[in-house]
Amino acid sequence: MTNHTMNRTILVVDDDKKIVQLVSLYLKKEGYRVLTAYDGQEALDLARSKQPDLIVLDLFLPELDGTDVCRLLRAESRVPIIMLTARATDEDKLLGLDIGADDYLTKPFNPRELVARVRAVLRRTWPEEEPNADLNFGQLNISLLRREVVAHGQAVALTPTEFRLLETLAREPGRAFSRSELLDRAFGFDYDGIERTVDVHIMNLRRKIESQPGAPRYIMTVPGFGYRFEGDHAA
Numbered sequence: 001m002t003n004h005t006m007n008r009t010i011l012v013v014d015d016d017k018k019i020v021q022l023v024s025l026y027l028k029k030e031g032y033r034v035l036t037a038y039d040g041q042e043a044l045d046l047a048r049s050k051q052p053d054l055i056v057l058d059l060f061l062p063e064l065d066g067t068d069v070c071r072l073l074r075a076e077s078r079v080p081i082i083m084l085t086a087r088a089t090d091e092d093k094l095l096g097l098d099i100g101a102d103d104y105l106t107k108p109f110n111p112r113e114l115v116a117r118v119r120a121v122l123r124r125t126w127p128e129e130e131p132n133a134d135l136n137f138g139q140l141n142i143s144l145l146r147r148e149v150v151a152h153g154q155a156v157a158l159t160p161t162e163f164r165l166l167e168t169l170a171r172e173p174g175r176a177f178s179r180s181e182l183l184d185r186a187f188g189f190d191y192d193g194i195e196r197t198v199d200v201h202i203m204n205l206r207r208k209i210e211s212q213p214g215a216p217r218y219i220m221t222v223p224g225f226g227y228r229f230e231g232d233h234a235a
């Protein structure tokens with residue numbers, strides 16, 4: 001049992017009780033506390049009242065579907081969300097990421113892989129050793145210790161994956177990162193996701209930190225390769 005499992009609570013949401021039981025069993029074996037819900041409204045109520053450290057959320061649910069739950073939670077919380085979906089198309093996966101999910105897993109899935117993804121998302125959300133430093137770029141301030149971002153004088157709510165991507169880019173201004181390298185850095189393990197995943201997260205980041213997302217000052221596209229961070233900006 002590691003620091004990333006101790007005292008961590010996972011909310012598992014699926015209308016299939018067998019999946020909930022199976023996932024709960026594997027998570028409990030790893031030392032996690034587990035909450036369960038079987039519809040979207042119950043999930044939303046539990047997320048608000050119990051404030052879990054991570055949510056495993058099925059895309060298709062009664063009452064409120066997973067996309068609605070994710071959108072509502074993203075408006076008020078930065079809790080990491082791993083989306084489960086029975087659809088394997090790139091469009092469905094990208095939709096989940098676009099509305100704020102941090103990762104996705106396609107059904108049927110190996111419970112051990114889900115546990116590995118839970119561990120990886122928690123590791124990048126709650127690092128064991130935080131650097132006591134801030135990164136300041138004029139109107140953009142990144143606190144690595146508090147995991148907080150202020151852009152143009154306003155606090156910005158980033159998902160854990162968005163923060164990790166921004167941190168990776170901002171630590172090395174001017175360096176061009178490939179999409180595959182950013183995938184590895186952001187997801188923290190051997191991730192088999194499509195590289196367009198990075199584009200979705202970058203698009204969301206630009207919406208949040210850039211005054212003009214269509215003409216970015218900080219996160220620049222490197223055509224045919226990936227992205228780089230431009231950090232030489234005065235106030």
